[in-house]
Amino acid sequence: MDNILKIENLKTHFFTKNGILKAVDDISFNIKRGEIVGLVGESGSGKSITGFSIMGLIDAPGKIVSGNILFNNHPLLNYTPDQMRNLRGNKLAMIFQDPMMTLNPVLRIDTQMIETIKAHDKTISVRNAFEIARDTLGLVGISSPEERMKAYPHQFSGGMRQRVSIAIAMLNKPDLIIADEPTTALDVTIQGQVIYEMQELCKKTGTALLWITHDLAVVAGIASRICVMYAGRIVEQGSVKEIINNPMHPYTIGLIKSVPSQNKRGEPLHQIEGMVPSMLNLPDGCAFHDRCNQATNNCKNSRPLETNFSKTRVIRCFNFER
Amino acid sequence: MSKILEIKNISKKFIKSIDLSSKFINFFGDFYREEIIHAVDNVSFDVMSGEVVGVVGESGCGKSTLGRMVSGILPITSGKVDFKGEHYCGFEGTSYKTDINLNLKIQMIFQDPFSSLNPRQKIIDIISEAPLHHDLITKKNKKSFVEDILKKVGLGSDVIERYPHQFSGGQRQRIGIARALAVSPDLIVCDESIAALDVSIQAQVINLFLKLREDFNLTYLFISHDIGVIQHIADKVVVMYLGQVVESARVKEIFSKPNHPYTQALLEGVPTLDTKRKVYTPIRGEIPSPLDPPTGCYFHPRCKFSTKKCIEEKPLFSEISPGHFSACHLNKN
Amino acid sequence: MSNEKTGLSKFWSEFTENKIALISLLIFLFIVFVAIFAPIISPTDPYDLSKVSIMDSRLPPLSENFAGQTFVLGSDGAGRDMLSAIFYGLRVSLGVGVMSGIFALIIGTFFGISAAFFGGKYETFIMRVVDIQLSFPSILMALIILAAFGKGVEKTIIALVLVQWAYYARTARATALVERSKEYVEAAHCLALGNKKIMFKHILPNCMPPLIVVGTLQTAHAISLEATLSFLGLGLPITEPSLGLLIGNGFEYMHTGDFWISIFPGVALLITIVSINLVGDHLRDMFNPRLKR
Numbered sequence: 001m002d003n004i005l006k007i008e009n010l011k012t013h014f015f016t017k018n019g020i021l022k023a024v025d026d027i028s029f030n031i032k033r034g035e036i037v038g039l040v041g042e043s044g045s046g047k048s049i050t051g052f053s054i055m056g057l058i059d060a061p062g063k064i065v066s067g068n069i070l071f072n073n074h075p076l077l078n079y080t081p082d083q084m085r086n087l088r089g090n091k092l093a094m095i096f097q098d099p100m101m102t103l104n105p106v107l108r109i110d111t112q113m114i115e116t117i118k119a120h121d122k123t124i125s126v127r128n129a130f131e132i133a134r135d136t137l138g139l140v141g142i143s144s145p146e147e148r149m150k151a152y153p154h155q156f157s158g159g160m161r162q163r164v165s166i167a168i169a170m171l172n173k174p175d176l177i178i179a180d181e182p183t184t185a186l187d188v189t190i191q192g193q194v195i196y197e198m199q200e201l202c203k204k205t206g207t208a209l210l211w212i213t214h215d216l217a218v219v220a221g222i223a224s225r226i227c228v229m230y231a232g233r234i235v236e237q238g239s240v241k242e243i244i245n246n247p248m249h250p251y252t253i254g255l256i257k258s259v260p261s262q263n264k265r266g267e268p269l270h271q272i273e274g275m276v277p278s279m280l281n282l283p284d285g286c287a288f289h290d291r292c293n294q295a296t297n298n299c300k301n302s303r304p305l306e307t308n309f310s311k312t313r314v315i316r317c318f319n320f321e322r
Numbered sequence: 323m324s325k326i327l328e329i330k331n332i333s334k335k336f337i338k339s340i341d342l343s344s345k346f347i348n349f350f351g352d353f354y355r356e357e358i359i360h361a362v363d364n365v366s367f368d369v370m371s372g373e374v375v376g377v378v379g380e381s382g383c384g385k386s387t388l389g390r391m392v393s394g395i396l397p398i399t400s401g402k403v404d405f406k407g408e409h410y411c412g413f414e415g416t417s418y419k420t421d422i423n424l425n426l427k428i429q430m431i432f433q434d435p436f437s438s439l440n441p442r443q444k445i446i447d448i449i450s451e452a453p454l455h456h457d458l459i460t461k462k463n464k465k466s467f468v469e470d471i472l473k474k475v476g477l478g479s480d481v482i483e484r485y486p487h488q489f490s491g492g493q494r495q496r497i498g499i500a501r502a503l504a505v506s507p508d509l510i511v512c513d514e515s516i517a518a519l520d521v522s523i524q525a526q527v528i529n530l531f532l533k534l535r536e537d538f539n540l541t542y543l544f545i546s547h548d549i550g551v552i553q554h555i556a557d558k559v560v561v562m563y564l565g566q567v568v569e570s571a572r573v574k575e576i577f578s579k580p581n582h583p584y585t586q587a588l589l590e591g592v593p594t595l596d597t598k599r600k601v602y603t604p605i606r607g608e609i610p611s612p613l614d615p616p617t618g619c620y621f622h623p624r625c626k627f628s629t630k631k632c633i634e635e636k637p638l639f640s641e642i643s644p645g646h647f648s649a650c651h652l653n654k655n
Numbered sequence: 656m657s658n659e660k661t662g663l664s665k666f667w668s669e670f671t672e673n674k675i676a677l678i679s680l681l682i683f684l685f686i687v688f689v690a691i692f693a694p695i696i697s698p699t700d701p702y703d704l705s706k707v708s709i710m711d712s713r714l715p716p717l718s719e720n721f722a723g724q725t726f727v728l729g730s731d732g733a734g735r736d737m738l739s740a741i742f743y744g745l746r747v748s749l750g751v752g753v754m755s756g757i758f759a760l761i762i763g764t765f766f767g768i769s770a771a772f773f774g775g776k777y778e779t780f781i782m783r784v785v786d787i788q789l790s791f792p793s794i795l796m797a798l799i800i801l802a803a804f805g806k807g808v809e810k811t812i813i814a815l816v817l818v819q820w821a822y823y824a825r826t827a828r829a830t831a832l833v834e835r836s837k838e839y840v841e842a843a844h845c846l847a848l849g850n851k852k853i854m855f856k857h858i859l860p861n862c863m864p865p866l867i868v869v870g871t872l873q874t875a876h877a878i879s880l881e882a883t884l885s886f887l888g889l890g891l892p893i894t895e896p897s898l899g900l901l902i903g904n905g906f907e908y909m910h911t912g913d914f915w916i917s918i919f920p921g922v923a924l925l926i927t928i929v930s931i932n933l934v935g936d937h938l939r940d941m942f943n944p945r946l947k948r
Contacts, residue, residue, distance in 0.1 A: 042520040157608050158381075187380035188547060192591035193604040214521060217550075217593040244595050258525035260554035261594060268532060269554070271525040275490055395841050430845050438838035442860045451856075452846035498842070505846060 003070070004175050004208045005031040005054070010067035012046075012053045019280040023049040023062070025232035028306070031176065036202060036209040038219030038240070041229030044276050047212045050229070051178045054210075055094050056084040072175060090120040093169035097181035099161035102168060103153040109164055110149035113137075113171060120172050136167045139204075141197050159190035166198065176208045183218060195222055216255065220244055225312070228252050231277060231287035234306075238313040248309070248320040250292045286317070294319045325407075326509060326541050327369035327392070327428075332401030334362040334387050359612045361387040363565040364401070366639075369509070369558075374535070374542040376556030376573070378549060378588070382612050383562040385545045389513045392543060393430040405509075426456065429502035433514040435494035439486040445472075445497055446482035453504050471500045474537065476530060492523035499530065509541045516551065528555060549592045553577055561585050564612060564620045567639060571646035581648040583625045619651065627652055669941055676937035679930040686927050690749045693742040698724065701735035701743060702894075708734050713913050729915040731905060737915060740901055741923050747897040748924065751808065752878035755815035759877075760870055762816065763823025768862065770824070771831030772854050782828065788821040793880060801889045811890040815877050826869045830862040864942040871935030875928045882924055898924040 008028050014021035024046045031037045041047040052058055054069055056076065069076040071092060076084070088094075096102060104112055113133035114126060121129075130149075137145035140163045153161055162182060169177050179198070183191040199222045202209050211219050219226060219240070226243045228236045228251065236249040247253045256262060257270035274291040277283060283290065289299040296319060304318045336359040344354040362384040369375045377385045390396040392403060403410050410424050432438035439448055449468045453459045459467045469479040475496040486494055495515060502510055512531070516524045528551060534540060546552055552559060553573060560570040561582065569582040580586045587605040607624035610616055619637050622628040631651050639649040671677045689696065699706060711720040711734035719725050720734075728737035766785075770778040788796070800814040834840060835858060843853045882899030884890035886906075891897050896904070898920045905916030 042522060159608060187609065188549070189380060189587055189591045189605050190608070191593070193606075195593065196604050215593065216521075217595050220595050221593055255521060256595065258522060259595060260528070260550040263554060265554055268529040269525040271529055272522040273526075275492065275523070276520070390841070393845050394847075395844050425847050430842070432838040432842065434838055438842060440839040440843075440857055440861070452848060455846075455848055455852065501842065501846075 002033065003030045004033045004035075004072060005210070006068070006070040006073075007050075007054070008068040008070075010050070010053060010069065011065040012049050012058055012062060013065045014062040016061055016280075021279045022232050022282060023279060024053060025282075026067075027227075027229070027232075027234045029227050029234060029237055031208050031210060033175070034202065034206045034208055035225065036199070036211060036223045038216075038223035038226040039210060039212045039229060040214065040216055040219060040226055042214050042276060044231070044279055045229040046232040046279075047214075047229050048180050051094065051180050051210065051212050054178060055088060055092065056081075057094075086120070089116055089169075090172045091175045093172075093174040093177045095162075095165050095169050095177060095179040095182045097184050099158070099165045100153065102165040103161060105153050108150055108152055109137075109156075113149070113168055116168055116171050132171065133167075136171055137164070139170065139201060140164075140167045141193070142167075159186050159194065162186060162194060163197070166194075166201075170201065170205065170207070173205065174207055176210065177202075178210045178212070180212045181214070182211070184213065184215070191218075198222070216244070217259070228255070231282060232279065233287060233316060234314075235288065235317065236313075236315050238310075238315075242313055248313075248315050249317050250294050250320070251288050254291075323370040323372065325368050326371040326405065327543070328404040329365060329367055329369075329392070330402050330404065331364050331366050332362060332388075332391060332403060333360065333364055333399050334384070334391055334396065335359065335399045336361055357613055360565050360615070361612065362391065365562075365565075365567050366401075367560055367567065367570055369541060369543060371508075371541055372535070372539065373557045374544055374555050376552035376559045377543065377545045377562060378547060378552055378559060379562035380547060380588075380609055382564055382609050384565040385562050386513055388562070389430065389511045389543065389545045393428050393511045394425050395430070426452075426505045427508045428511065429505060429507040429509075430511045430513060431495070431498050431502055431515045433517055435491040435498065435518055436486075438498050439494055439501075441486055443485075444482065445484055445486070448486075448497065449501050449504050452501070456505065458505065467504075468500075471504055472497075474503065474534070475500045476526075490523075491519050492527060495519065495527055496530065499534070503534070503538065506538075507540070509543065511543045511545065513545045514547070517546065517548065524551070531555070549589060550594075561588070564610065564615055566620060566649070567647075568621065568650070569646075569648045571648075575643075575646050579646075581642060581646065581653065582621075582650050583627055583652075584621050585648075587624075619649075666941075670937065673937050673940075676934055679933035679937075682926065683930040683934060686745060686930070687749065689742055690746040693739075693746045697736075697739035697742045698727075699736045699739045701739045710734065713908065713916070715913070716915050728919045729913075731901070731916045732908060737919050740896070741898070741920055744896055744898040744901050744920055745923060745927065747808075747891065747895050748878050748881060748899070748927070751812055751815070751881050751891070751897065752874050755812045755819060755877050755881075756870060756874040758812070758816045759819035759873070760823050760866065763820040763825075764827045764859070764862070764866060766820070767824040767827025767829075768831045768854055768858055771828045771835055772850065772858065778828075781824065785821040785824050788818075789825070793818045793876075794883060797880060797884055798887075798889065801884060806890060806892045808891060808895055811881060811884065814884075814890070815881060818880070819873055819877060822869055822873055823866065826865050827862055830865050831858050834858045834861045868935055868939040868942060871931055871938060875931040875935065878924070878931075879928050898927075 010024055010027050012024040014023055027050065039047045039050060053064055058064060064077060110130060110133060114129045117124060117129040117132055134145045134149060137149060142148055142160065142163055156164065183194050186194060195218065198209065211223060213219055223240050225237065225239050227234050228243065228249065230251050236243065236252050243252060244256065247256055254272040258272060260269060263269045272291055277287060285301050286299045286304055289295040292299065298318055304316050306314050306316045309315050338357040340354045340356055347353050365388060377388065379385045387396060391398050405424060405427060408424065446465065446468050449471060450459065450464045453467065454461065454464065468482055472479060472481065477493065477496050516527050519527060531542065532555060535542065544552065544556060556573050558570065559573050559576045561568050561584065563584050569576065569585045576585065577589065580589055591604060605624055610620065610623065616623050618634050619632045622632040625632065629651065637649045637651045639647055642648050642653050701707065711730050712732050714720060714726055714730045716729040717725065717727060718729065726736050730736055731740060766781050770781040796818045797814050800817060801810065804810040804814065840853060840857055843857050881890060881897060882902065885897050885899030886903040888903065891900055901920035902917050908916045
């Protein structure tokens with residue numbers, strides 16, 4: 001299976017008046033066709049900026065400083081704005097945490113969906129576009145789609161709106177969907193539904209999915225591979241089973257250990273000491289060293305490079321547990 | 323163990339009354355109706371001293387409203403709350419807390435670390451304002467008092483002259499905790515206090531809560547949608563749906579033998595670190611709008627087991643085994 | 656903990672990024688300086704009747720009078736030096752404008768915040784009064800009030816306050832409503848701090864930014880309103896001429912070509928109002944993105 005997305009040494013920096021914010025600082029990973037990959041990190045890890053970088057949505061003062069993004073073997077960083085516009089909403093789509101970032105509150109759902117289809121296919125008739133939209137809504141689990149399409153976004157609940165956003169992303173049969181915290185704002189029972197539906201959908205249509213989240217548990221059930229980000233760098237990558245059952249980077253280990261279900265009741269939770277460093281002021285060496293219980297002097301001074309531990313496993317650490 | 327809090331049949335109604343022009347139009351027909359939301363509907367449970375009672379539920383279940391009623395921020399529409407055996411109700415008329423001795427005993431820690439601190443107050447003032455106002459400390463010992471409390475929540479004394487925007491979310495939550503502790507409460511209501519924090523910080527704050535419970539003999543009413551956290555720290559769990567309590571039991575009992583179909587669906591639906599792909603049938607349907615709740619049992623439209631009785635009759639909240647309460651018709655047999 | 660600049664120094668560095676606003680602020684400060692020190696820096700005292708001679712009247716700019724003094728901006732119909740008259744006029748215009756602005760701010764903010772805090776019938780009543788008042792053109796309202804009260808500095812200030820308080824009340828109520836639902840206000844209730852303290856120590860300071868913006872723009876509006884009233888002959892008496900009155904007095908001479916008696920006070924008024932407006936605009940832009948946060 002070849003890669004639908006290949007990211008090599010991507011760096012996205014923000015040039016603010018307070019200094020250079022290295023939001024994404026040399027990351028590399030791939031997504032195969034039809035694969036679901038989880039990009040996990042906390043706030044400030046750069047995971048959302050990664051998503052925006054792929055979509056070409058980085059505005060001043062941000063800039064993609066170096067690296068390569070290959071989508072279907074096309075180098076996206078060389079694309080003109082027009083070419084990117086053709087791609088977005090077409091073969092490359094994005095879903096946001098807040099569905100109201102996708103949906104226009106003053107337009108009906110059917111109007112918005114038909115608009116999306118016609119933007120990328122000028123020849124299609126309104127009737128045909130309507131039918132595609134209706135069918136896609138049915139695909140994401142909205143009952144009686146023909147009637148519900150006539151409604152406005154505010155007449156839907158949060159979960160339904162997110163489903164509509166997913167439907168809009170799927171309208172033009174994308175090869176890759178980037179989902180940035182799509183279920184974080186949803187209730188637990190609705191979240192369960194949406195996760196399940198997205199998984200089935202991707203299986204059915206062969207769409208690859210990059211699921212960006214801070215919640216390891218959410219991707220544990222759905223993804224086949226996970227990349228863990230910290231302070232703009234990917235610290236560990238591997239298959240889901242490997243990462244969760246056998247984490248090697250101290251940050252990943254700490255993250256998993258601090259989940260309540262992994263701790264004994266009544267005992268204090270395992271915690272990672274300290275805080276995420278300010279992105280304006282990243283330390284010279286490994287970004288995690290001041291919170292790491294395995295750090296050595298080496299970690300403070302030099303940045304660890306990525307080590308290919310196995311064919312599927314990549315880790316960025318000097319002292320990882322083998 | 324004594325009962326520290328007795329919540330007896332409290333309800334909260336939000337009424338959107340019709341204004342003058344709509345009343346006028348109503349002369350010509352029944353166009354506008356008063357909208358009533360039963361945010362909290364006849365909730366009763368007890369909290370024992372030193373306990374952590376976890377309140378779980380999804381949006382619209384009323385758990386945040388419940389928390390605000392208990393801590394005196396929102397007036398109670400009906401029912402009453404007793405604190406340590408004495409009558410304690412949220413309000414009288416339109417003013418908020420009036421009985422100082424009683425009302426400082428229940429404090430709240432909020433969800434949003436960014437809006438729960440006054441951006442224009444220095445940390446030292448945020449923490450010392452209430453104790454000074456109520457003559458618990460004097461201006462002279464203000465500084466040492468604040469430094470002392472900050473130490474207990476794990477912050478150094480170099481923060482006192484700074485402003486909230488200079489701190490991270492986790493630090494701000496600690497400051498909020500310090501503010502609550504400054505008036506020596508007995509019970510603290512935590513309203514989704516860790517939801518807005520990063521995962522690695524959540525563990526720190528949860529540990530802080532547990533440590534403070536021991537150091538200060540506190541009782542917690544812990545409101546959260548995060549089942550994993552509740553399982554870890556709660557002694558008793560109360561499950562709410564659309565303003566009503568559907569089940570309550572000791573934590574071990576409710577996680578091993580959930581009775582109400584909603585509780586079962588809730589527990590099943592939580593994503594876990596279990597990498598074995600489970601066959602998961604998600605619960606169907608949406609959470610109904612509180613403006614227009616279903617008839618009978620509120621959960622019946624989404625329930626796998628609903629019967630005719632569920633559509634017509636509201637189930638009673640009854641004890642199905644010692645300490646385990648549930649509101650479901652299926653228990654009658 | 657961040658080491659970013661805090662409070663005033665951060666505000667100042669952000670403010671000075673916009674050069675136009677900075678220049679406007681400097682111009683305005685200069686005007687204030689002139690207004691305060693008018694008696695000291697004026698070349699003459701135009702209201703000292705012993706020094707003013709009708710023989711010097713309507714002299715064009717840069718001409719000399721019999722005593723050898725140069726009237727840089729000319730003299731008016733009574734022989735008064737225009738430059739000095741403008742300095743004194745600025746004093747009155749600014750004084751009346753700022754005073755009325757401050758009082759209107761205090762009254763309007765009080766009603767606005769208390770309306771937002773207490774709600775219910777009290778709020779409805781106050782806001783209806785505000786709405787009704789704001790639907791009248793301010794000129795009309797001021798004219799009616801002054802026609803009833805008569806002339807005088809205090810009466811003018813009162814009229815201007817009555818016209819302006821509603822703007823402040825509306826803005827104050829809007830921000831207070833937003834702040835009231837924030838969690839730190841709920842925390843203050845939880846800590847039983849008392850309504851007064853919550854309103855004035857917690858809500859009020861956080862409402863200040865938009866009120867400051869309204870304040871600057873309204874002050875400019877008040878100055879221009881007062882000028883209009885004086886031009887029409889209402890409001891200020893002839894003994895305390897504001898720029899508006901000077902413009903009004905000089906109007907009749909426009910036909911004969913003695914433009915300087917009206918135009919120069921007009922230019923001074925224009926510079927004053929524009930500089931205040933530019934500062935106010937920039938303040939409003941500065942505060943907006945933060946409010947969105």
